[in-house]
Amino acid sequence: MLIHVRHRTRYHYEQPVKSIIQALRLMPRNHEGQYVRRWQIDLDHDGTLRPGEDAFGNVMHMLSLDGPIQDLCLTVEGEVDMQDTNGILRGTCERFPPQFFLRETPLTRADAAITEFARDLFGRHGGNALKTLHALLATLHLDMAFDTEPTDTSTSAADAFALKRGVCQDLSHVFIAAARVLNIPARYVGGYLMRSDEAIHQEAGHAWAEAHIPGLGWVGFDPANGICPTESHIRVGIGLDYLGAAPIRGARLGGASEKMAVEVTVADSHLDSQNGQDNQIRWQRPPETARQASQQFQA
Amino acid sequence: MLSRTADSLFWLSRYVERADYLARVLEAATRLSALPRAYGTGTNEWESALATAGCRDLFQRFHETPSAANVTDFLAFSEDNPASIRKCLEIARTNARAVRTALTSEMWEAINGAWLELQQMPAHADADGLMRFLDWVKEMSLRVDGSGYRTMLRNDAYWFARLGIFIERADNTARILDVKYHVLLPEHAVVGGGIDYAQWAAILRAVSALTSYHWVYRQGLQPWLIADLLILNQQMPRSLAACYEAIVGNLERLGSDYGRHGEAQRLARSTYVQLQNSRIEQVFQGGLHEFISAFIVNNNRLGGAIAAQYLS
Amino acid sequence: MAFDEMRFADGGIRPPYAEVARWLQGVTSAQLERRRAEAELFYRRGGVTFAVYGDAQGEERIIPYDIIPRILSGVEWARLKTGLEQRIRTLNHYLADIYGPREILKAGIVPEDLVWQNPAYRPEMAGLAVPHGIHIHIAGIDIVRVDGDDFYVLEDNARTPSGVSYMLGGREISIRLMPELYAAHRVAPIENYPNELLATLQSTAPRNANKDPIAVLLTPGQYNSAYYEHSFLADKMGIELVEGSDLFVRDSVVFMRTTEGPKRVDIIYRRLDDAFIDPLVFDPGSMLGVPGLFAAYAAGNVTLANAVGTGAVDDKVVYSYVPDMVRFYLGEEPILKNVPTWRCRQKDDLAYVLDHLSELVVKEVHGSGGYGMLVGPHATGADIEEFRQRLLAAPANYIAQPTLSLSTCPAFVDQGIAPRHVDLRPFVLTGADGIRIVPGGLTRVALRQGSLVVNSSQGGGTKDTWVIEDPEMPEARA
Known part of the structure; x- marks a missing residue:
């Protein structure tokens, strides 16, 4: 299936910003089951966008902009050919042995509650890693309510688990923390999801987890949906936790307070072109100067 | 630096x-x-x-x-x-x-x-x-x-330190004048007497200029002379003109040392020239309060220009 | 009975201390007291202070200074120096390896989890070619002696070791306050340390640097405990002392904000921990760092001294593998000895340690500054019990070592002149053009009788360290 993604981030600053620097993990890589047909990053300001790779092999662009800037729009747009692999990953870019992904981070530290929860599941499934992970997936999906209110990007797994609510990021963190307690390497995945409920327009990207099982390799688990990733899951970045795979990490000089709006559209390319873009703000071509500076990336 | x-x-x-x-x-x-x-x-x-x-x-x-x-x-x-x-x-x-x-x-x-x-x-x-x-x-x-x-050492460190003194001092002198300008207005001169004398003396004392006044003008306290002393007289170290003479001098040294003049130099020169070429009668004609208010705004603007050009 | 560096067990004087012993006989307590007071005044006036963590007042204190110098003979120093060079070459090899081909893991010499689970190992460094292949530009290797023959490494400090300002301050005091004793020796100079450091830093400039590479010292700011040292070193090297907000990154090049506009920076001697240097890559809450700095570093446009992730070599379990690393990378036998170390992560070692707690020193693997350790022979029963529980709860967090009888040197204390335990922190500089070590280092002394803890945060003091020309080699005087 060919999936079309458009991800637009708009910033509005209270005062003109002097300079902006951002690290972007917004570009998917290929692996078996995922082939990037075309992909480009655009911005509506004169700046430089330098491609590179981060520690985990994610494509990372460094964006530098000089002000004064009061409004900024960053657009990611592309098409990816997807195939279902039952959640099993092959041909991914691997920079570290699975064992590395046992490392705990502040966001994925297992507290007593998560530890007990994980060990209990493990015991009930006779110490079988794969069965335990599937149980973990189902239990988290059932027990933790989707709620954007109580958590934010800095909420830890332990806090979210105590609240029994959160967003895909929080559920993934809890999943990862629990897997690592059981000595199962686990990692965070950031990407896009084409939703089965046909909600094309979303307010954010998606996140899920991967765990490493001897014999199988890396396997995806999407606790927010209670399923293993399908052909609808476009995988963009991996990390030990959200921070390692965050789509945008930035800093700026000046600007006082900031407003940010994110619009994500993920749809079947075929249907999308038929539906047209009726209810979407039409993209304006960036000014010429910006086009020169902002490089485009064709996959 | x-x-x-x-x-x-x-x-x-x-x-x-x-x-x-x-x-x-x-x-x-x-x-x-x-x-x-x-x-x-x-x-x-x-x-x-x-x-x-x-x-x-x-x-x-x-x-x-x-x-x-x-x-x-x-x-x-x-x-x-x-x-x-x-x-x-x-x-x-x-x-x-x-x-x-x-x-x-x-x-x-x-x-x-x-x-x-x-x-x-x-x-x-x-x-x-x-x-x-x-x-x-x-x-x-x-x-x-x-x-x-x-x-x-007489280098940029010194000049920035001196700039701070004189920008602040000019602001302070202007503030006193701004609050007390009504005491200096001509109609008050008619009243005279102990009250005004006490007020005028207080203004001068606040900028340590009471004795200087007598040396410069060799007469009793007159409001327009007080204004002249504090605004235009370059001999008086706290006058606006003296502060700007120093500000311009320090900025010129910075400019030539760094080989680049900018907004700060232009603004400082413009204010300085205005102070140099004014007579106190003109200042009163145009309105003392208006003159001082404009000066405070310009002085702040200069502070901002120095910050933008050198300090950030 | 500890090995005393001045006296043989029979009371005779060891040759390097001949002059010191003679001088101590002629000097009165009142004279020593006066000099001690003057030394303290020197530190106070100069503002040579450090802030104590956990002190709500943020009080600025001075470290006690003991005026009696510690002496190392030229021969002793030569052996120590060779050993330090060997050690630092090994540590640099190890870092290049674990961030590169990982040969030592493939060879099974260091267990993999010591790399992968080590929080100081920074995955961002993997596969990154650091300028000139140098990871540890500045190291402080803590050395102790237990006899006249061997030097033992107690700890490798490969992150941002401090103390060099005390080393240099101590020498200033010796020359001023004890000219007669100083003149009676030929003492190898250390005053050139800032020059050596600057030369080391400049030698490691990235390839595309300014023609005259610009180095800066990055400090966390004036509330950091070592701020005095940061400003002192920047001043002596004639480089800018910058805070994170003074720097910015544009298009993967680092600039500093100056009164003459942006100026490119090539080398950053950073005294800021890894976690804080770049909020885009590490701790996102850090206000002390420079956004984009790591990208500039990864692009090869700036040198960080030390490199990021050097802490992967200086925890106390990795320490225990250093002799194996020397053999693996250099094919040599280690010149400096390691203190025997029980790794509590290993079952047998743990069992031994639990059985011998009252004899051993137990340390946290990632601890430093003398905090979080148990000195068995000096501990109460309750302390030992507490540590037993901690060990059982998280054995991998601890190692244990025999209680070393650290060597002693004469010190001037309340009771008069008495032997006190010491260690030594030489500073090893590694540049593209070789290794530089100024002779000696910072001697730390436990001023409390019997105490083995020399850390300044725990009541330790410092001493000047003299590497003297050996009297039996007069021809070397030329």
């Missing part, structure tokens, strides 16, 4: 200068308030002290009626007032510590010594203690100023 270093030197000087100015304002207010009530003075002296210090609004958040006790406390010692004398000295010392290696040891010892002495002083003072405190503040600023003047 690092912009932050220049910034710290600039503000270090400004805060020491401001502390000195606040001490003088308080001293003048204390003298005026000690005059018999028949002279028409009283609590409004304290209100005008707050206005000249530029913190009347902030004061009102903490107190209702200005009195000798609460105003002196607020301007000299208060922790609530981020620009009290005590706070000014603390900020000056913090800035000095941040650029310790850009200062001579004499200058560091003058500032750090003052700060250490301040730690030993009581947090409040009675009338007697206040006068001793104010004298100490003035002496401290002389020590800091003098140690810098005598020991610092």
